[in-house]
Amino acid sequence: MLQKLRDKTTGWIASLILGLLIIPFAFVGVNEYMTGGTAGDVAVVEAPPTWWESAPQWWPVSMLWQREEVTTDEFRATFEQVRQQQRQAQGEAFDPREFESVENKRRVLEQLIDQKVLALASTRAGIRIGDAAVQKAISSEPAFQVDGKFSPEQYQLLLSSQVPPISPLKFQEEQRDRLRMLLIPQAIGDSDFFTDGEQERMWKLLGETRDVGLALLPAPPEDSAPVDDADIKAWYDGHKDDFKQDxxxxxxxxxxxxxxxxxxxxVDEAALRKRYEDEKSRFVSPEQRVVAHILIAADAGADAATLKAAEEKAAALAQQARAGADFAALARANSEDPGSRDEGGELPPFAKDGSMVKPFEDAAFAMQAGEISGPVKSDFGYHVLQLREIRPGTGRSFExxxxxxxxxxxxxxxxxxxxxxxxxxxxxxxxxxxxxxxxxxxxxxxxxxxxxxxxxxxxxxxxxxxxxxxxxxxxxxxxxxxxxxxxxxxxxxxxxxxxxxxxEQAQPLEKVRDAVVVAIRADRREKAAEAAADAVVARLDKGEALSAIAAAENLRFNDLPGMRRGIPMPTAEANEAIFAAQRPAEGKAIAGKVSLGDGNYIVFAVNKVTEGDMTAMPAEERVMMQQQLAQMSGGIASQAYVDAMRKRFKVNVFEERL
The missing domain is CATH 3.10.50 (Chitinase A; domain 3)
Incomplete structure (x- = not known):
């Protein structure tokens, strides 16, 4: 029988049938692999190629789609960072189990997805970040500065103290990715503005003042009236949760x-010496070089004529520099590196640690102080270098x-x-x-x-x-x-x-009877205080003046013209209630009340509302306010850009992997 089966499954017809069956299974499997993410991803952001926006997502076309993944390791590392931040901020109140909630995990994941959306958008826009921009961003970071200046020792110390330690090269690439990702939203935010008319309308509300009269109603006397058994039983039955034993x-x-x-x-001396050698970067900083450069930009994939023209221009500038021309002036006039051009081409100090592209770094560390070198070719074009300073390595000895x-x-x-x-x-x-x-x-x-x-x-x-x-x-x-x-x-x-x-259990009425009586009397007193305040408000609504009522009832009265919004006066809650009241009609007042607690009430009368006047604001404050409003509006616009990109891209989330 096996021989007959073998005979039936050989030959060109059987091979054709098997081939036709294999093809759809192969396509289904590859398509699932290409579009479903890997087991190490918790989210995948995908977009069709820019030159084929309507490209389908089935294989093999799906291979053309661009992708950014949020890996499980990346999510866990970020989630742990947020955990440590929350622990430091909340101190002993931090609850690890509550932090592990699905809502918290999804919140962190959403932030990472936004970052991947920005990374994919910047890739599609063809954004590139040069070495000089990365160096400038790092050197301007306050954490790496001592006395307002970039400190290589502080830089190395902070990177080596991370868990796990971060190499300068890896950190610089992370900063390059960050700058590339943030370039568009930052540009959108920085370009936003607030018109004078918008600012004036905003200030009419924010700068509004109100003329207010306030009368303080004292708390009623302590309630000492008898409380009958029926009232006690009714209160206890309605408020049993208030009398539970914890x-x-x-x-x-x-x-x-x-x-x-x-x-x-x-003390193990050998172990101490070995640790010193293993962690030498903590105590010894390597030699650094201060270099100025002129960049003639040329993409690595440019045609031969473009590359030759860039090289010849760089060679001519190098010749001028060697002949005595002012290098800084040449850089300002000719360099195509926006990060260093205005500084005369000077870059932050760097060590021979891979922080600069290799041809540039090799040339810099082969030069003598004051020497001119170039053209030096890199992926960014051709560089002319001037070595301005050699900073020898410094550090502390083992002893x-x-x-x-x-x-x-x-x-x-x-x-x-x-x-x-x-x-x-x-x-x-x-x-x-x-x-x-x-x-x-x-x-x-x-x-x-x-x-x-x-x-x-x-x-x-x-x-x-x-x-x-x-x-x-x-x-x-x-x-x-x-x-x-x-x-x-x-x-x-x-x-x-x-x-x-x-x-936890309910305590019997006999055990909490006195507490119930206290609660009933406190409730009576609070209701009496509120009724007294309502009576004053009713008289104001009928047209009486608050000052007259206060004088007749011997109440403390204050007239507060020009009260500003947001001032905790007499309390934050009172200020909020006063500015929530309707605008009074001409010649009338709007009344209201606010509880101060413990039976005390304030009754207020809003007599006049004055809109904020922009012309009365000092010029410096107007400029500052406009900048703040523009910054706020820019943040909203930047987030709107991220939201718009998310709608254009396809986002797959694997929540079961969180």
Whole structure:
């Protein structure tokens, strides 16, 4: 039978049939691969080629589409950066579990997608960023400056201190991509403007003032009228949540603090010297060179005639410079590098570390101070170089930094001791996950206790938000198991176990009767205060003057002409209510009330509204305001550009990979 099957599946007819079946399966598979992203992507931004905007997305045409991917690693790194920023900003209030929400992850992903949209848009627009622009951006970064000037040592230190360390070449390429990505939206934002008419209309509202009268109504006296049983029962039944007994827990715990652990290990001189050599960039800065250049731009793919003309022009300029012509003047008149032309061609100092394109860097480090070199060909065209200064490498010797390295080694030893102890604690708790005393005895640490306490009044270590969250977590409360180590600070953690738990529960009326009476009387007093304020407002609505009412009722009265919007006077809430009131008709007033809390009320009367007058504003303030409004409008326009690009591109999101 097998032989018959073999005979039937050979020959040109069978081969043709098999070939026809393979083709659609191959196309479907390749198309899925080309359009579905890879397993390492959480989002893909795609666009058809600029010369074929209507190109379909099926294979093999889809191979022509341009793409930018948000990889899983990129997303995780960015999400971790945002996590650290939030942790620093919120301090102990930071909640790691809440931060891990889908909404937060999607928010970070949307920002990355916007960046990829901008990157793809800049690629399609043919934008390129030269070395000089990158160097200028880096040298102007305040983080790399000391006393207002670019510091190579600070630059190297900050890059090497990143986790993981970043090489200068990689950082410069990241900056090049960033500048390329931001060029269009920044240009849109910078080109936006606010007309005088728009500014005047805006100021009429923002600069508006109101003439206001204010009367302070004192709080009513404390309510001492009797409260009958029916009222008490009715209030209790309607406000049971106000009289609940809070959930509470008691804990036992082991504290592991690396800062208290001894470090008796002797200093290893060989290890210190090896670390010094491995991390020499922290202590020693390489030789740098200060170069001025003249760029005659020529694309690497230009025709031979264009390249020859650019080379000849560069050679002529080099000859003029060697003959004594002012190099800076030649650069300002002829260089096609916008980043350095106005500076006479001078670039920020650079080391031989790949931060400049190789032909340029090789030529610069082969020159003597004052020498003219060129033409030097790069991907950007032809350069004429002048070496203006050689800055020798500087740094600290091993002997100078030995104490610092020894302290770091001691810290590392202490950290190792902490990790070892924490690991032993975990191993012991795994042996008996519902009893903490055996683990404490095995590792020689004291078993401590705290509580009981409610969530809103934690005690001792439970004041740490992470510990508090774990103490009231469903797992520890219901199972009675030991927690994982909870970090309190670097090299400082605790493991806890809930030993006692009392759930939130309604307290019987008999226990909270006095509190209910207090609440009823406070409510009566608040209603009396509001009724008194409403009575004054009603009299104002009938035409009485607030000053007359205040005099008759012996109320504190203030007349505040020209009150400005946004001033917290008498309170922020009162100012907001006053400016939310309608504009009064001529000769009339608009009345309202604002609670100040604890039974105190302010009754106000808006007598007059005066629009903001632009002509009364000093010229400097007008210019500043117009700049601020233009900046705000420019930001809106830049975001509108990003939104428009997103609509033109195809965005695939793989949310299950977040």
């Amino acid at each position: 959930e509470s827990v008691a804990l036992e715990y082991i504290e592991i603090n690396g800062n208290t652990l001894p470090t008796d290990a002797p 100078e930094v030995r104490g610092e390295l020894a302290a770091e080694q001691a810290g590392n030893e202490r950290e190792r001791a902490y990790n070892d102890l924490a690991g032993r604690v975990v191993n012991e708790t795994l042996k008996n996950p519902t009893e903490l005393a055996p683990a404490a005895q095995a590792v020689g640490l004291p078993l401590q206790t705290v509580g009981p306490f409610p969530r809103n009044a934690p005690l001792g270590i439970a004041a740490n938000p992470a510990v508090l969250r774990a103490a009231f977590s469903e797992t520890l409360v219901q199972d009675g198991t030991i927690s994982d180590p909870i970090e309190i600070a670097p090299n400082h953690s605790v493991v806890i176990r809930v030993t006692q738990h009392a759930p």
